[in-house]
Amino acid sequence: MAVPSYRREGPVVSSDTFTRLADFALRRPASVFPQPVLEQARYLLLDTLGIAIAAGPMEAGRIARDAAVLLYGSNDPQYSARMLFDGRRASIAGAAYAVATQTDNLDGHDGYSPTKGHIGVAVVPALAALAEARPDLSGPEALASLVVGYEVAGRAGIALHATVSDYHTSGAWNALGVAAVAARLRRLDETQLREALGIAEYHGPRSQMMREIATPTMLHDGSGLGALVGLSAAVLAERGFTGAPAITVEAPDVAAHWQDLGVFWQSLHQYVKPYPICRWAHAAIDAVRQLCLARNLGPSDIANIQVNSFHYAATLFGGMPDTTSKAQYSLRFAVATFILHGRIGLEHISGAGLADAAVADMLNRITVTETERHSARFPAGRWADVVITTTDGRVLASGDVHARGGPEAPMSQQDVEAKYMEFAAPVLGSDRAAAIRDAVLSLDDRDSRFSDFSTLLYDPPKASS
Numbered sequence: 001m002a003v004p005s006y007r008r009e010g011p012v013v014s015s016d017t018f019t020r021l022a023d024f025a026l027r028r029p030a031s032v033f034p035q036p037v038l039e040q041a042r043y044l045l046l047d048t049l050g051i052a053i054a055a056g057p058m059e060a061g062r063i064a065r066d067a068a069v070l071l072y073g074s075n076d077p078q079y080s081a082r083m084l085f086d087g088r089r090a091s092i093a094g095a096a097y098a099v100a101t102q103t104d105n106l107d108g109h110d111g112y113s114p115t116k117g118h119i120g121v122a123v124v125p126a127l128a129a130l131a132e133a134r135p136d137l138s139g140p141e142a143l144a145s146l147v148v149g150y151e152v153a154g155r156a157g158i159a160l161h162a163t164v165s166d167y168h169t170s171g172a173w174n175a176l177g178v179a180a181v182a183a184r185l186r187r188l189d190e191t192q193l194r195e196a197l198g199i200a201e202y203h204g205p206r207s208q209m210m211r212e213i214a215t216p217t218m219l220h221d222g223s224g225l226g227a228l229v230g231l232s233a234a235v236l237a238e239r240g241f242t243g244a245p246a247i248t249v250e251a252p253d254v255a256a257h258w259q260d261l262g263v264f265w266q267s268l269h270q271y272v273k274p275y276p277i278c279r280w281a282h283a284a285i286d287a288v289r290q291l292c293l294a295r296n297l298g299p300s301d302i303a304n305i306q307v308n309s310f311h312y313a314a315t316l317f318g319g320m321p322d323t324t325s326k327a328q329y330s331l332r333f334a335v336a337t338f339i340l341h342g343r344i345g346l347e348h349i350s351g352a353g354l355a356d357a358a359v360a361d362m363l364n365r366i367t368v369t370e371t372e373r374h375s376a377r378f379p380a381g382r383w384a385d386v387v388i389t390t391t392d393g394r395v396l397a398s399g400d401v402h403a404r405g406g407p408e409a410p411m412s413q414q415d416v417e418a419k420y421m422e423f424a425a426p427v428l429g430s431d432r433a434a435a436i437r438d439a440v441l442s443l444d445d446r447d448s449r450f451s452d453f454s455t456l457l458y459d460p461p462k463a464s465s
Helices: 015-027 035-055 059-071 092-104 120-131 139-163 171-185 190-203 209-214 223-238 252-257 279-295 324-328 331-341 351-355 357-363 372-376 413-428 430-441 450-458
Strands: 080-082 089-091 302-309 366-370 383-390 395-397
Touching (some): 015 139, 015 190, 015 252, 035 120, 035 413, 059 092, 080 120, 092 120, 120 450, 139 171, 171 190, 171 223, 190 223, 279 331, 279 383, 302 331, 324 351, 331 357, 331 366, 366 372, 372 383, 413 430, 430 450
Antiparallel strands (some): 302 383, 383 395
16 A cells, blocks of 8 residues: 655645535534534533533542642633633633543543544543633633534544554544644634644644553543643644644545544444443343343343353453442443443442452353454444343343443433433532533523633532542
């Protein structure tokens, strides 16, 4: 295969693609975004905030926030922001980095199957950081800016995966979505946007996803660095730094991925996770869930379980995890936990949950195997089937099951609200969590302002919560 030339003087850019992107990101008013898209953006924002809140007390979040203050501080009102649910000030890039890293370390945030990764984890913290300097930011404009981030990041991710051989983490491409949100909210011009996208792509963390799967750590999906790079790129471009073109936007061989921008809404096709576990494990959990509910099976009824799923699901951590990071990347642990507890909460993937003897015993009854038909449907789908052998000798098959939460099996709005409260209320208290929920769900009101509930978003939790 010929190696393409990326010299500026060569025929490598697609001006039509970039013009379409600039029109969409910089010049399309919130009033012409489809109402269902803005309404869905409320729920994506709410869901991501719930995970960010729950992740706040976790060690990774505390470290990231402290590091942001130490390494990425700023007192300039135009370039600094308070960190969500912390209150301390850092640069806008540092504040977004901290909250994205925090959120990334509780794997319950939304994702987009064609990208094999996650968008909200980076663009929501970026929106919150940028909004600090925009007290006039209307609710609809905040939602429209968020949608810009989803739409740009999603296409950048698909373009990257289509043109490179490595499987990179989400930070490699959600940096471009963050840069686009920043360009819109900081009112950059078209030239500055082009440079910002190029800088974000060039500096984006092309970290190896499968390294993290093999050895789970706090690195997770690279989205903290994606947020840091995206906002840094926008500020650099704003001040005259150059870095264009972004090949994942402007190369001719990726043009097809951008042709439907503003027509096909990727933000309507995100999945919302029912469990704070790697999405690759969800189909197996849901297949077991269906069988257990249909046959009224409890832990004592199960002799063993055979899980058949796609390749990446079969590579997830196989033993009893001793860290929260490993727990979130473990299919067998997740299935065992669900069987024992009927749900998977933060308490199951941390602390005493990592030493649950009943879960360890159930885990040893579970076998995971790659199945070609499931692998062939990845990344468009996340499929599994399970066969449960009961203690009385029955053999029960689930049939093929797709993970819940996406377009194939969506969660209702009431389900998303309930999930948000489950994660947010233990940290903030029910009253504050409910007030944030109500404010977020009112953002599509044209008279609303993002700053109307800033105290609820940025102040740290009270000690008594």
